[in-house]
Structures are given as C-alpha cells and as structure tokens.
Amino acid sequence: MLSLSLALHVLSAVLWVGGMLFAHQALRPAAGLLQEPERLKLWSAVFGHFFPWVKAAIVLLFLTGFGLIRAYGGFGQVGWPVHLMLLIALTMTVIFGVIYARPYKALKAAVAAEDWPAGSEALGVIRRLVGINLLLGLMTVAVASGGRFLAV
Numbered sequence: 001m002l003s004l005s006l007a008l009h010v011l012s013a014v015l016w017v018g019g020m021l022f023a024h025q026a027l028r029p030a031a032g033l034l035q036e037p038e039r040l041k042l043w044s045a046v047f048g049h050f051f052p053w054v055k056a057a058i059v060l061l062f063l064t065g066f067g068l069i070r071a072y073g074g075f076g077q078v079g080w081p082v083h084l085m086l087l088i089a090l091t092m093t094v095i096f097g098v099i100y101a102r103p104y105k106a107l108k109a110a111v112a113a114e115d116w117p118a119g120s121e122a123l124g125v126i127r128r129l130v131g132i133n134l135l136l137g138l139m140t141v142a143v144a145s146g147g148r149f150l151a152v
C-alpha cells in the first residue's frame with residue numbers, strides 16, 4: 001500500500017510539474033509563431049485539456065500525501081521536507097484555484113467574444129502565475145527527494 005501511494009504521489013507530481021514545464025518552456029515560445037487569435041484559441045483549448053489532469057493530480061497528491069503521513073505515524077514522525085512540501089503544495093493549489101477562477105475564465109470569455117486584447121491580458125496573467133507555480137513545483141520535488149539527506 002505504501003509503495004502504491006508513493007508511486008501515485010510521484011506520478012501526480014510529475015504530471016502537474018512536467019505539464020507546466022512543457023507549457024511554459026516549450027509550447028509558449030512555439031505558440032508565439034501564431035497570429036494572436038489563433039494563439040489565444042490554442043491556449044484556451046490547451047488549458048481545457050490540461051486543467052482536468054491538474055485537478056486529478058491535486059486530489060491524488062493530497063490523498064496519497066496524507067495517506068503516507070499517516071502510514072509514517074503522523075505529522076510528528078515526518079521530517080521538515082514533508083512539512084515544507086505540504087506548505088508549498090497548499091500555496092500551489094491556491095494559485096491554481098486563482099488561475100482557474102479568474103484569468104482562465106476571462107480567457108475563455110474573451111475567446112468566445114473574439115475580444116483579443118482582453119484574451120491577451122488574461123493569458124499574460126496565466127503565464128506569470130504558472131511561472132510561479134512551476135518554480136514552486138520544481139522546488140518541492142527537489143526538497144521532497146533530496147531534503148532528507150541534508151543533515152539538519
């Protein structure tokens with residue numbers, strides 16, 4: 001059970017953080033080749049496909065994360081990397097919630113109304129917030145995997 005939880009946990013982390021890296025560092029520069037309306041329609045569709053995976057990954061990360069903590073004997077028995085992981089994961093989840101509820105909604109509405117300046121502004125906000133979440137996610141993976149070997 002422990003190995004299944006840890007496997008699902010790490011798979012969810014790979015899915016969320018890897019997806020953000022691909023979107024931010026590979027798709028974003030490549031999408032710059034497109035005209036504005038096509039670029040905004042593409043991003044709206046990309047998020048429509050990616051965000052359900054992110055939601056599933058978040059649910060799995062918390063379920064398996066708390067499951068692992070319980071299996072290890074509770075919060076008092078796990079080290080600082082796990083406490084930090086939980087704190088950063090909560091921050092990332094709030095940021096994702098903000099993206100979903102505000103600029104993503106605005107992007108979809110702008111694309112439907114063919115209001116390209118509004119769409120471009122919403123996409124800019126998403127880009128900045130995903131950039132922050134990407135950095136936090138990479139940091140979490142580093143802390144989660146390497147932190148326990150630090151003598152503190």
Ligand code: HEM
Pocket residue numbers: 006009010013017061062064065066068069078082085086088089090092137140141144145146148
């Ligand atoms: C973005 C969110 C998260 C990421 C990227 C992440 C990443 C990881 C990774 C890569 C590991 C594997 C470490 C290893 O075995 O080498 C791990 C383990 C673990 N994570 Fe997370 N995690 C996240 C969220 C959470 C949350 C929300 C919790 C608690 C509710 C949690 C609790 C744990 C626990 C208890 C372990 C096992 C640590 C150990 O075996 O020493 N994680 N996490």
